[in-house]
Each structure stands twice: as structure tokens, then as C-alpha cells.
Amino acid sequence: MKKNLNLLFILIALTVVSGVVWYFYGEENSTLSKNPLANFAIEDTSTVNKIFITDANGQSVLLQRDPNSRYWDLNKKYKARKDAVDLLLKTFKRIRVKSPVPASAKENMLKLMQTGKSVEIFTGGDEPAKTYIVGTPTADHTGTYMILETPEEGRSPDPFITHMEGFTGFLSTRFFTDEEEWRYTGIFDYPNLDDIKKVEVIHHNQENRSFDIHYNGQNDLVLHSRLLDMDIPQFDTLAVKDYFIRYKKVHLETYQSHMTPEAEDSLLNSQPAYTIRVLEASGKTKKMDIYYKPAIAQQIIDDSGEIHPWDTARMYGVVNGDDVVLIQTFVFDPLLIGLEVFVPRD
Numbered sequence: 501m502k503k504n505l506n507l508l509f510i511l512i513a514l515t516v517v518s519g520v521v522w523y524f525y526g527e528e529n530s531t532l533s534k535n536p537l538a539n540f541a542i543e544d545t546s547t548v549n550k551i552f553i554t555d556a557n558g559q560s561v562l563l564q565r566d567p568n569s570r571y572w573d574l575n576k577k578y579k580a581r582k583d584a585v586d587l588l589l590k591t592f593k594r595i596r597v598k599s600p601v602p603a604s605a606k607e608n609m610l611k612l613m614q615t616g617k618s619v620e621i622f623t624g625g626d627e628p629a630k631t632y633i634v635g636t637p638t639a640d641h642t643g644t645y646m647i648l649e650t651p652e653e654g655r656s657p658d659p660f661i662t663h664m665e666g667f668t669g670f671l672s673t674r675f676f677t678d679e680e681e682w683r684y685t686g687i688f689d690y691p692n693l694d695d696i697k698k699v700e701v702i703h704h705n706q707e708n709r710s711f712d713i714h715y716n717g718q719n720d721l722v723l724h725s726r727l728l729d730m731d732i733p734q735f736d737t738l739a740v741k742d743y744f745i746r747y748k749k750v751h752l753e754t755y756q757s758h759m760t761p762e763a764e765d766s767l768l769n770s771q772p773a774y775t776i777r778v779l780e781a782s783g784k785t786k787k788m789d790i791y792y793k794p795a796i797a798q799q800i801i802d803d804s805g806e807i808h809p810w811d812t813a814r815m816y817g818v819v820n821g822d823d824v825v826l827i828q829t830f831v832f833d834p835l836l837i838g839l840e841v842f843v844p845r846d
Contacts, residue, residue, distance in 0.1 A: 536653050540632065540646065548589060550622035551588060552620040552628070553618070553620075554617065556616070562576065578679075584682060594667075595671070597661070598660075598663045601645065609635065613647060617675050618632070618634075633649070641670050643663050680754070688747045688749075690778075693744065695782070697714070699712065700779070706838065711723060719737070723842055734843075736841075739841060746834060767816060775789050788827075791816040793811040795810055795812075813828065
């Protein structure tokens with residue numbers, strides 16, 4: 501009997517606590533759901549056709565949907581990283597208000613957010629359908645301070661703490677404004693190999709290893725020695741085909757070379773170790789010159805204690821004679837093999 505009474509008291513206590521929680525938080529959530537300036541989400545992100553992000557330092561990026569491509573345009577000059585754009589669209593769809601900013605902190609937070617990022621989201625009209633003012637993360641890094649502005653309601657007088665359903669963390673880092681970070685990193689990107697006419701690989705210090713591969717469709721591949729200026733009559737066709745397929749998807753690491761302008765100029769005026777050039781079926785050419793990158797610290801790479809002067813993880817690349825980039829050796833080493841790999845030994 502006593503045990504049943506204790507259980508009854510516990511159930512009553514839980515009911516009271518649940519009622520108090522519902523009264524305070526349920527009422528608050530109900531109020532937020534009726535406030536249009538607390539509705540940050542865009543349910544149908546397929547309608548989003550333009551995103552303009554600016555920061556307090558005057559940097560900005562313009563992202564525009566290209567209906568004829570799977571990639572968005574970046575600043576009307578480049579392709580944008582698909583993963584970064586997809587993450588933005590996912591955020592727009594799933595962003596929710598976690599809670600209002602406490603009244604005691606509201607005034608101070610509004611001042612701080614005057615230097616926040618602005619994210620204008622367009623869905624076809626001349627005006628942004630929604631604009632986020634993005635502030636700092638919360639102290640526990642599980643929310644982000646934001647203000648919403650819409651054409652119908654204007655700017656919200658109240659900041660909110662936002663989060664994304666199914667994600668623990670803050671959202672502000674998704675709205676970056678560095679153009680080089682936004683640029684699509686695919687350098688040789690040919691899902692359809694028929695878009696390639698020829699691949700040239702030049703070993704500047706070992707010309708005997710340099711070769712061209714001519715592609716005439718299907719399995720029609722021709723291997724050419726650059727040193728001898730002649731087609732190779734017998735070669736490992738499977739090895740050549742496997743090599744050629746690698747050009748379906750080759751990415752550089754980043755457009756941020758982390759070099760000073762003077763160091764970049766010096767690099768551009770020096771001879772590369774390798775050059776890869778792809779002649780497209782359209783007549784356009786893509787070229788990457790590749791340079792060894794000095795090791796940050798000397799590295800012992802074998803049992804004899806030989807010191808290797810070069811970074812074994814990364815190299816420098818120069819895209820079309822202009823952009824200095826960082827590339828990863830594990831991605832590009834398979835492209836930098838020599839002619840001898842394809843020629844059967846006696």
C-alpha cells in the first residue's frame with residue numbers, strides 16, 4: 501500500500517512539472533510560431549535562385565543558380581562549390597528558432613549584431629524573400645544569434661537564437677565571404693570522357709617520360725611519345741584506359757596558396773616540374789603546371805636517413821597560367837606517371 505502511495509505521489513509530481521514546463525515553453529513556442537519574423541526557414545529551397553552574402557569588412561559573394569548546370573555561379577566569374585551551396589540550402593530549409601534572446605541581453609546583442617553578416621535570399625523577385633543578419637555563436641556553441649528581415653514585415657526588433665534540426669553546433673561559419681573558399685575545386689572534371697580530345701603529360705626534367713593520349717571515342721586510344729614524336733605501336737591498352745578514366749574527377753585542394761604575392765610571382769617565373777594539359781572536344785584547353793613545394797620541416801623518408809627537401813603531402817599548381825593553388829600529392833601522383841608504365845617490357 502505504501503509503495504503504491506509513493507508511486508502515486510511521483511506521478512502527481514511529474515504531472516505538475518510537465519504542466520509548468522508546458523505553460524512556460526509551450527506558450528512561448530506557440531507565440532514564436534505565430535511571429536512571421538521568427539520564421540527563418542524556406543520550406544521549398546528549389547525556389548531559391550540567388551544568395552548574396554556580405555560581411556562587415558566589405559567582402560561579399562554572389563551565388564546564382566544556373567538552370568543549365570549542376571553548379572551555381574560565383575560572382576558571375578566562377579563555378580561555386582556544390583557542397584557549400586547544398587549546405588546553405590539545407591540550412592535554409594531546416595533552420596529553426598531555438599529561443600528568443602533574454603530581455604536582459606537584447607540591447608547588447610542588437611549592438612553586437614550591427615557588425616554581423618547579411619545573407620539575402622532571393623526566390624525569383626527583385627527583393628530578397630528573406631534576409632538573415634547573422635551574429636556570433638552562443639556561449640555553449642549550440643546556437644547562433646540571428647535577426648530576420650522580410651519585405652512584408654521589415655526587420656525584426658528582436659534577435660533570436662537559431663539552430664538547425666538534427667545538428668548540434670552553430671551556423672555562422674556556413675555564411676563565409678571569401679571568394680577563394682567558395683570556388684569549385686574541380687580542375688579536370690569530365691564525367692563524359694567524350695568531352696576530352698587529348699591529354700598531354702610533360703615531365704620537364706625527364707622528357708623521355710612525357711606522353712600524349714589521343715582519344716577518338718569508345719576504346720580508340722592512341723599513345724604518343726613526346727620525345728620521339730611518334731605513336732607507340734604496342735602498349736598496355738587497359739593501363740592507358742584506366743589512366744584516362746582518372747580525368748572524370750580531379751580536384752585541387754584549395755585556391756588559397758598561402759604564399760605571399762612575391763612568392764607567387766617567383767613561382768610563376770620558374771619552370772614547373774610537370775605540366776598536364778587537356779584539350780577538350782569543344783576546342784578549349786585546361787592546363788595545370790605543377791611545382792614541388794618546399795618542406796616546412798625536413799622529413800626523413802627512408803631507413804638510410806635520406807632527407808627529402810620537398811613536401812610529400814602537397815604541391816603547388818598553377819591553373820591556366822594564372823591561379824596559384826595547393827594540390828594533394830595522393831590525388832595527382834597517379835596522373836604524373838611516365839610513358840614507361842604503359843609500354844610492355846621485353
